[in-house]
Amino acid sequence: MAANSVEPLIGHPPVVPTSRSGPPAILADHLEVRYRNKVVWKNASFDVRPGEFVAVIGPNGAGKTTLFRMLLGLHWPSSGVLRVLGAAPRRGNPRIGYVPQRHTIDRETHLECDKLVRLAYPGTRWGPGGRFRPTQWGPRFDLRGEAAAAEKALEDVGASELAPKSLGTLSGGELQRVFLAEALVGDPDMLLLDEPLSNLDIRRSRELVEVIHRLVQSRGVTTLLVAHDINPMIKCLDKVIYIANGKVATGRPSDVLTSESLTALYGVPVEVLRDSRDNIVIVGGEDERGEEGA
């Protein structure tokens, strides 16, 4: 382990100061996380500024989803400090919108897209839906606030025309846009998107990234996106968090994703190859240390 040579990278402040000010949206300091009593990764220090678009990449089972679960307050760090939007992570934080990797929706789900988005607003209410609002004729059952919020969220992801369609009939890309609307409907300050691009071809991936990038710019919402492949989004990223082999590296894509820095980080030869269109391939450095489900 070439721990010393890694120092400059870990806890690296953003190389070029961004225009975003204020306290960091995410702050991690010497974070260590265990999953079923095994260390997934440790000694991770990084921050994410408000309004940044960040890719979280790394091999399967490296602990990307675990990072999200910690930010959502569903998993606790075994040591170190983690702060989200200026506070300790807590479950049910309405300021975070989340698109999980796993979904129960399939071709047999015959339900309007609109309904899913409406249910997520705010997604914590009990009762049969809607609420009674006092009017001059007495209390009235009202669903308008919810309907308007859902309509706005679907419009923002360019999916207005999908609203009356059945969830089961959508294509992968359309479904991801509806999930994105579902995450957006409560006007969150942070979006956590877990593998939204898996199962999408290159063109659909780029389209979805474009939608997300537009949201980041127009709403100033801090966005973390887990992906296997960084190429569809490399042009619009502010930062990349690379997780592999129990280590976490952060920084601008051009700084982190170089043969030198990754080799230094992992202590084994890692090559970052670029083709004529600036597509990146990372070779080596992915040994057997991953664990499924982490």
Add this chain to the structure above:
Amino acid sequence: MSGGGPPWSWNLFTDLRFMWQYEFMRNAFEAGTMIALVAGIVGYFVVLRRASFASHALGHTGFSGAAAAVLIGVEPVYGLLVFTMATAGGMALLGNRASNRDVEIGTVLAFALGLGLLFLSLYQGYATEAYSILFGEVLGISTAGVDFTFWTGLVVLAIVALIYRPLLFSSLDEDVAEAKGMPMLVLNLAFLLLLAVTISIAVQIIGVLLIFALMVTPAAIAVRLTRRAATAVIVAILVAMTAVWAGLFIGFYEPYPVSFFIVGIVFVEYVCIRGMGVMRETAYLQAVDATEDEGVRALRNASLTAAVAQALFVVGALFLTESLLAHPDAAWSPSGLYGHAPVAIAFLVPAAVVGAASFLLYFAGFRKMATSSRDFTSPAFLTLVGILGITMTTGGLGLFLGGEALTATAYPLAPVAILFGVPLLLLGILLSVIGLFGQAVGNWRVGERYEENSLRTAAILTCLPLVGFVVAYLGYRRALARGAPSTVLPAPA
């Protein structure tokens, strides 16, 4: 329950009033209505959460509970409640997705059935008790049982109203609901307990083996008819309700078990809905490798066949009218008609067969045309509906005439035959007309494509079938002779 009172009449209200004079029938209708209401609502969540196997398993553990209750001499429904709720609790504690673990559930299910068998063998009155638990005994519900069902159902409805929204959300997107801080264990437990209670009361009328028909199928039908959650719940309730009511109604006049009629009605409804879905998909399939020429040729043959069918139909109808005129007293009695119109029937039956064949040919033709233009997918679908219509008309007519003939000999099947025959006949005629409409639209569109006026005329004349189809035949001949269409439509997307 045949015999004993006035026979079945056409006036359904009189019939209902008559059967409600019996306490056991009142009890059955009251309990059945409440159970259909609760099963429809809870069933929607069963379908949404893919928990149909879990509901089946809960029914089976309920069997051992009911058998244990019989053994110690209490009402079976209490044993059902205890066992199903205990199983539901175990499933919920095992984890969120426990309701989907087929192997574990199956193992417990088999053991529970075996246990029930043991309890029943220890008990003396083996056969009848087992029979009513396995297949339901709705006519045996006591007034106390109705009260119990009513209050239990009310509690289930109240709890569903309370957790409707989070339950719906967590059924669709479990991980997000969890991240939003919803108590997943509580929701999952609540759902499984509701399911357990619903099954326990539903077993009274449908039995543990047939529980699927009330818990799952109505909701499965509903989700195929609507994309809205609230509407789907209402449709599921209506399907379950009509099945229970119609089943009880028929069961009153027939010596056969009510459970069979309920299951049968639900099954037929399900098959119809799925069949419609398949037809729609077939009609909208784009990849038929065929040229337009082949399409027009098929349509030409179809219109010729249709003309033959219409000719047979007209002759048959003439003979029918003539036979009625000769026997005026038989005019309003179908059983009289049955005796006097064999010649007419000899023409009408081939008319139906050839008509169905012409619909098939039309369907094939429009499908082939659909290769080059999407305009022909809807005529293809409507024609397919027409085929279903002709089949139903024929079946309905057969049931009706056959049933009426059998009424004379007071055979118990006759009321059912008529009860099913008349709606089948009416619906069949309606669908056949829709099919004809589809053919008219299709003909018009071919006419537009080839700028062939005789085809456009034929499309309008399809309302006067025989003439219309002859003109259509001539039109297709000319369209074929002309070859290429006047306008090249864009290829389907």
